[in-house]
Amino acid sequence: MPAPSIGIVGASGMVGGELLSLLEKRRFPVGRLLPFNSGRREAFITFRGKKYRCSAPTLAALKECGLVFFVSTDEVSARFGKKLAAAGTWCIDDSSHFRLDPAVPLVIPEVNAAELDGRSRLIAGPNCTITGAAVSLARVHRRFRIKELRLATYQAVSGAGKSAMEQLRAELVHWLKKGRVPDLPGRKLPHPIAFNVFPQVGGFDAAGNSSEENKVSAELKKIWRSPGLRVSCTAVRVPVLRGHSLAIWARTEKTWTLPALGREIAAAEGVEFRPGRTDYPTPLAEGDRTFKVYAGRLRRSETHAREFQLWAVSDNLYKGAAWNSVQIAEKLLAAGKLGG
Ligand SMILES: NC(=O)c1ccc[n+]([C@@H]2O[C@H](COP(=O)([O-])OP(=O)(O)OC[C@H]3O[C@@H](n4cnc5c(N)ncnc54)[C@H](OP(=O)(O)O)[C@@H]3O)[C@@H](O)[C@H]2O)c1
Structure with a gap:
């Protein structure tokens, strides 16, 4: 099969840059590369030693691609996503626009790769904050049924571009x-x-929740197919360049022992579990160009017999965005779905 033509809408941005380097690193087959930006400023990218000038996307240009990564804005994804997918181009969208659309699978390959069943050529990637919890606790949720999840997030500035x-x-x-x-x-x-932190990521709704807090809750319910899950989140921006961290409190339906929880977390795909007291992950060490979710500081909560606490760190630009999208693309490729 000929290598697919690949479009990247937002190639000059943070996630776009990481996508380009990951496609190189992973030797992803690329026939033609079509990089797009807003067209409001001159932007160049380099891919496999060749320099490209970015241009504003049009539907006609995007239709030339077998696969398009959308890593720009909600508005741009909304404008092109469904039309392009209907025309036969695979679209992997990192914006939040389609994530909760029932017709669009929201995919973290380690958790729900089965959603890549071909029923939709438009596939959404999740919010970069929820990845740490969704991946590290996927097996714990399957075995012990998490009913309530409380999160405090410590989010890097690169999450905002x-x-x-x-x-x-x-x-x-x-x-x-x-x-x-x-x-x-x-x-x-x-x-x-x-030297500052503030509890605001995105705008606020009438109930006082930030858009990030709402995304975390709604997207996790969709990814875990658990509409009854209750999630409370306070999303905080911290002066870290890269790598989101989560303090997690999870309450389960079934009883567990700490070793059993630790075994499930350690066995979860894409997770590195640090069981020691002081070997917990940090964004500086584990959140920069890393492919996994790192988890540590597993312990019992004092507030409920079936509640435990966990700390998780993941790279918002890799596992939270570009790497997740490349993983999806690799799955499509392996399934023979990406033509030229
Ligand atoms: N950053 C993260 O950790 C993260 C994680 C998960 C998902 N995401 C999502 O990924 C997307 C990109 O985020 P980012 O952090 O990479 O943002 P960014 O660094 O601000 O880059 C935005 C990119 O979009 C382009 N763009 C803006 N308006 C456009 C338009 N009208 N048409 C075409 N291209 C346009 C920009 O081009 P110019 O060169 O013209 O400015 C730039 O290439 C967003 O949807 C974000 O929600 C980000």
Whole structure:
């Protein structure tokens, strides 16, 4: 079968850059590469030693591809996703636009690869925050039925894209030069982030939940096919460049022992479990260009007999986005679904 033509919408962004390097690293077969950006500024990318100029996407140009990765904005995915999939192009979408659409599978290959059954050529990847819990606890949920999940997130600035990374860098440079954190004009995040944390990721709804907190709850229920699961989340932005961390409290229906929980977490696909007291993962060590979810600090909660606590770290740009999408593409390729 000829190598497929691949489109990347958002090739000049954070996730787009990681996708390009992963396609290279994994020697993914690429016939033609078509990189797109907003067209509002000049952008070039390099792939396999060749320099490409990005252009604004059009439906006609996207239809030339066998597979398109959408890593730009919700609006762009909404504009092209369904039309393109209906025309026969496989679409892997990292935006949040289609994630809760019942006709679109929301896929983390380690958890629900069976959803890649071909009924939809449009496939959504999940929110980068939920990956750590969805993957590390998938087997625990299957065996002991998690009924309630409480999460506090510690989210890297790269989760908000290139401009948020630039905001943190610019604030740190200013602090080094002038000794104070500036309030930069036009900053991407709702507050200065250097030496700061704030409990806001996205906008707030009428109930006071942030959009990130709502995504975490709704997407986990869909991925685990568990509409009755109850999820409470406080999503927090922290001055980390890369790697999201989660403090998790999970309450189960069935009883367990800590060793049994540890065995399930360690056996979960795509997870590295750290059972020791002090070998817990951190975003600096385990959240930068890593393929797995790292989990540690498993222990009993004092608040309920069937509640335990866990710490999880994953790379929001790899496992939370680009790597997850490449894993999906590799599965489609292996199933012979990607033509030229
Ligand atoms: N960052 C993460 O950790 C993460 C994790 C999971 C999912 N995602 C999702 O992945 C997507 C990309 O995120 P990111 O962090 O890579 O953002 P980013 O660094 O801000 O990059 C955005 C990309 O989209 C392009 N773009 C913007 N408007 C466009 C338009 N109208 N038409 C075509 N391209 C357009 C930008 O092109 P220009 O060069 O013209 O600006 C840039 O290439 C988002 O949907 C985000 O929700 C991100």
